[in-house]
Amino acid sequence: MRVLVVEDEKDLADTLVRALTEEGFAIDLATDGDEGLFKIADVAYDAAVLDVMLPVMDGWTLLENARARGIRTPVLMLTARDTVEDRVRGLNLGADDYLVKPFALRELVARLHALVRRAYGSPVPRIAVGDLVIDTGARRVQRNGVTIELTAREYAVLELLARSRGRLVTRTRLCQSLYNEDIDITSNVVDVHIAALRKKIGADVIRTRRGEGYIIEE
Amino acid sequence: MLRSLRATLLIWYTFVLVILIVVFASTVTYQYWQSLIQQVDADLVDATSVLVSGLTPDIDGTFDLNVPDSFRRSVPDSGDETYYAVWNPRGELVDQSEPLATPRSMPAPGVATRLGRREVVVDVAGRARILAGRQLDSTYAAVRTLGLGLASSGALVLALALIGGFFLAGRALAPVARISRTAGAMIGGDLDARIPVKGTASELEQVARALNEAFDRLSVAVDRQRQFTADASHELRTPLATLRAEFEWALTRPRSADEYKASIEKGQRAVERMSELADRLLTLVSPGGRPDMGRSALNLATVVSASVDLLRPLAVSHSVTLEATYADAPISGVRNLLADAISNLLKNAIEYNRPGGTVSIAMANEPGWVVTTIRDTGIGISAEDLSRIFERFYRVDRSRTRGGAGLGLAIVKSVIEDHGGSVTCSSTPDVGTEFQVRLPRVAG
Numbered sequence: 001m002r003v004l005v006v007e008d009e010k011d012l013a014d015t016l017v018r019a020l021t022e023e024g025f026a027i028d029l030a031t032d033g034d035e036g037l038f039k040i041a042d043v044a045y046d047a048a049v050l051d052v053m054l055p056v057m058d059g060w061t062l063l064e065n066a067r068a069r070g071i072r073t074p075v076l077m078l079t080a081r082d083t084v085e086d087r088v089r090g091l092n093l094g095a096d097d098y099l100v101k102p103f104a105l106r107e108l109v110a111r112l113h114a115l116v117r118r119a120y121g122s123p124v125p126r127i128a129v130g131d132l133v134i135d136t137g138a139r140r141v142q143r144n145g146v147t148i149e150l151t152a153r154e155y156a157v158l159e160l161l162a163r164s165r166g167r168l169v170t171r172t173r174l175c176q177s178l179y180n181e182d183i184d185i186t187s188n189v190v191d192v193h194i195a196a197l198r199k200k201i202g203a204d205v206i207r208t209r210r211g212e213g214y215i216i217e218e
Numbered sequence: 219m220l221r222s223l224r225a226t227l228l229i230w231y232t233f234v235l236v237i238l239i240v241v242f243a244s245t246v247t248y249q250y251w252q253s254l255i256q257q258v259d260a261d262l263v264d265a266t267s268v269l270v271s272g273l274t275p276d277i278d279g280t281f282d283l284n285v286p287d288s289f290r291r292s293v294p295d296s297g298d299e300t301y302y303a304v305w306n307p308r309g310e311l312v313d314q315s316e317p318l319a320t321p322r323s324m325p326a327p328g329v330a331t332r333l334g335r336r337e338v339v340v341d342v343a344g345r346a347r348i349l350a351g352r353q354l355d356s357t358y359a360a361v362r363t364l365g366l367g368l369a370s371s372g373a374l375v376l377a378l379a380l381i382g383g384f385f386l387a388g389r390a391l392a393p394v395a396r397i398s399r400t401a402g403a404m405i406g407g408d409l410d411a412r413i414p415v416k417g418t419a420s421e422l423e424q425v426a427r428a429l430n431e432a433f434d435r436l437s438v439a440v441d442r443q444r445q446f447t448a449d450a451s452h453e454l455r456t457p458l459a460t461l462r463a464e465f466e467w468a469l470t471r472p473r474s475a476d477e478y479k480a481s482i483e484k485g486q487r488a489v490e491r492m493s494e495l496a497d498r499l500l501t502l503v504s505p506g507g508r509p510d511m512g513r514s515a516l517n518l519a520t521v522v523s524a525s526v527d528l529l530r531p532l533a534v535s536h537s538v539t540l541e542a543t544y545a546d547a548p549i550s551g552v553r554n555l556l557a558d559a560i561s562n563l564l565k566n567a568i569e570y571n572r573p574g575g576t577v578s579i580a581m582a583n584e585p586g587w588v589v590t591t592i593r594d595t596g597i598g599i600s601a602e603d604l605s606r607i608f609e610r611f612y613r614v615d616r617s618r619t620r621g622g623a624g625l626g627l628a629i630v631k632s633v634i635e636d637h638g639g640s641v642t643c644s645s646t647p648d649v650g651t652e653f654q655v656r657l658p659r660v661a662g
Contacts, residue, residue: 011484012460019467053456080455081448101459105466 001116001156002026002177004048006036006062007078008055016049016108023109024139024152026180033057040066040073043176047074047115049108052081052090060093067094074115078103113137120163127162129216132201134162141201153178154197157190161206161216170213190214223394227387228380235379243368250364254357255336259329262338265300265350270342273304283313298353305347312346319351334358393422397429409437453495457488464488498625501555501632515660518547518556518588519581525560526579529568538571540564542579547588548660551637559633560590562626563653567594570651583659587639590655598647607643 003025007013010031017027028043030036033054040048040062052059063075074097077090082100090098096118097111113136117123125137133142139155141148150158160177161169174190194206194214207215274282283304301316305324314320319335324347327339337351396413403411412433413426468481526542533540567577575595582589599607608631634641639657 009456009460011487012456012463015460015464015467015484019463019470022467022470078459080452080459083448101455102462103459105463105470108463 001046001112001160002028002043002180003112004028004030004036004039004043004045004073006030006033006040006048006054006059007051008032008053009051019105020109020112021180024156025112026156026178028180031055033059033062037062037065039181040071041069043181044173045073046119046177047076047112049076049078049112050095051078052086060089063090063093063095072119074119076108076111076115110137122163127159127165129162129165129205132205134159143201148200150197150200153193154200157193158197158201158206161214165216166218168209168213168215174213224384224387224391227391228383231383231387232376232380235376239372239376243365243372246368247361247365251357251361254360258336258352258354258357259338262300262329262336262350262352263340265302266338266340266348269302269304269348269350270340273342273346285315298356300350300352302351303349305349307345307347319353321349325349390422393420393426397422397426400433401429404433404436409433409440450495450499454492457491457495461485461488495625498629501629513550513552515548515550516553516556518549518551518590518657519544521553521556522560522579522581522590525557525564528561529564532565533568533577536568536571537573537575538568539576540568540579541576543581545581545583545588547581547583547590547657549588549637549657550660551657555633556637559630560592560655562630563592563655566626567592567596567651567653570594571596575650586659588657588659590657591652592655593650593652595650598649598651599643599645600647604643604645608641 001024003020005013005016005020005027007016007029008031013029013031017029020027028039028045030039034056036048036050036054036059037057039045050059050063054062057065059077063077066073066075075095077095077098078101079086079090079098080101087098087100096115099108099111113125114123117125117136125135127134127136131143134140135142136159139159141150141155141158156178157174160174171190178190178193194208198206205216207217209215268286269283272284272286274284285302301314301319303314303320304312306312309324311320311324321332321337325337325339327341327347329336329338331337331354332351334354335351336354336357337349339347339349341347393413400411400413412430415423415426415430464481464484468478473481523542523544526540530540564577564579571577571594577592577594580591580593582591608627631641634655634657637657639655641653641655643651643653645651
């Protein structure tokens with residue numbers, strides 16, 4: 001899952017990027033409001049984490065501009081002020097959730113997962129594909145009660161395909177979702193992950209649409 | 219409190235009114251009585267002169283009495299008949315019209331009221347003593363009727379006045395009710411409550427207006443305090459968030475020694491930032507004008523030059539030229555605090571300057587004052603921001619283009635004012651900003 005973090009406080013931004021990357025998110029960082037707005041308009045992020053106090057353009061203005069441009073990316077606001085007015089203001093401008101600083105990392109991760117689930121149209125954290133069960137909360141895949149060990153990227157590919165069941169997912173989309181902007185990769189990296197996945201979960205789950213992408217049929 | 223004030227007013231009102239009515243009624247009654255009795259007296263004097271005309275002297279010194287007809291005719295409308303009695307010089311009763319009414323012994327001449335009768339006694343040329351008297355029953359009845367009438371109408375007036383007074387007191391005290399309601403709401407935490415004020419100039423409206431003004435000030439003070447607390451906690455939250463997230467990350471799974479080291483270093487930075495913030499907040503909230511703060515006689519020039527030297531590297535890195543002229547400036551103050559304040563102003567002047575710009579520091583002595591001027595050629599401050607830059611947590615760029623909690627200038631102001639001085643700022647956007655610090659000069 002590709003997530004944009006807009007945070008100007010260098011130390012906090014650094015921690016967030018590191019911790020969220022470890023949780024399997026592909027993170028892009030923007031350190032001011034302008035850069036944040038440019039990036040959120042440029043890439044189809046699965047979610048964005050937005051600090052309120054930002055240089056150049058504050059988080060509220062960024063959000064307002066993004067929503068005015070029709071960008072539907074789920075947004076979680078990080079506010080240092082916990083007055084009701086501040087929280088309500090963010091939500092009314094189009095934020096989907098908020099967290100008050102200081103927050104627990106686990107909570108941030110859980111809320112991001114919840115945001116993404118809802119964005120894909122299902123609040124249920126478990127997705128069943130044939131006899132595979134994908135627990136998006138625990139980020140775990142099981143077949144008949146036996147856990148299948150997947151790498152973070154393999155899991156991310158499977159989760160995205162499972163969430164988009166019945167719909168084609170292009171190589172580019174998979175790429176965008178797996179890697180942040182810092183890594184320049186060719187789309188056959190995706191093929192490598194798919195091949196590895198098929199070895200672990202069976203060859204019949206993920207279908208290849210030649211020249212287009214991949215799909216998990218309903 | 220309200221009820222008792224109303225009751226007190228009414229009690230006094232009643233008291234005064236009763237006295238007025240009683241005095242009025244008794245005066246009227248007494249005057250009436252006087253006029254009646256004067257009439258009776260006049261009648262009786264008339265009666266005696268009629269009787270005198272009926273006296274005929276005898277040779278032996280006695281006399282005959284023929285009561286003239288006119289005496290009989292002089293019966294008053296009231297129906298109380300006039301009676302008479304006549305004594306000879308030896309004090310013997312000669313004649314009387316009504317034995318029951320006649321006194322047993324001969325009375326002295328004069329006018330007197332006796333046993334409900336009015337009697338006039340006169341001597342006639344040393345030969346006889348004549349008494350004319352009249353029952354006062356009808357007079358008493360007339361006075362009683364008047365008294366009763368006055369009493370009942372007085373009671374009616376009193377009752378009406380009390381009812382009116384009750385309502386008037388209520389109306390007059392209505393603002394008190396409003397005031398106490400509003401004060402109650404304020405105590406209950408509704409700081410926006412205000413007493414409804416009408417346009418009149420009554421004393422209570424003045425009280426209401428004065429109280430409203432006090433409430434305004436109070437709520438502004440409370441708002442400021444609340445804002446300050448909110449801002450302060452806001453400033454602490456970002457380093458806290460870093461600390462919490464970083465340590466949580468470090469503890470989720472085993473890390474390498476380098477990672478732990480980096481985490482702890484980051485934590486240390488956050489803690490340092492919070493300590494610095496706490497220090498600055500303390501500088502702001504603790505009143506600095508304390509005489510026990512360790513003020514000493516010092517030369518402000520040494521403080522300023524030390525600050526300039528300290529900030530020269532920063533100026534170089536911003537490609538800003540520092541120009542300074544010093545003047546001996548004996549003052550009394552706390553060196554560290556003053557150095558902080560001057561450095562703060564210099565730092566701003568450097569950081570908000572343009573590359574290639576200049577910061578000039580000039581010191582001058584005026585009678586009684588030492589004036590230090592710090593002028594930059596930077597971006598300037600808009601008129602709107604200018605009025606607020608000394609407020610705590612106020613940032614010219616709300617979104618924090620540059621670091622800092624927005625406490626610097628507030629601290630400068632509080633330090634300088636604690637030293638009995640003042641700091642002012644004037645600015646032209648895109649041309650530059652000038653800060654002027656005035657401190658009281660110490661003689662000698």
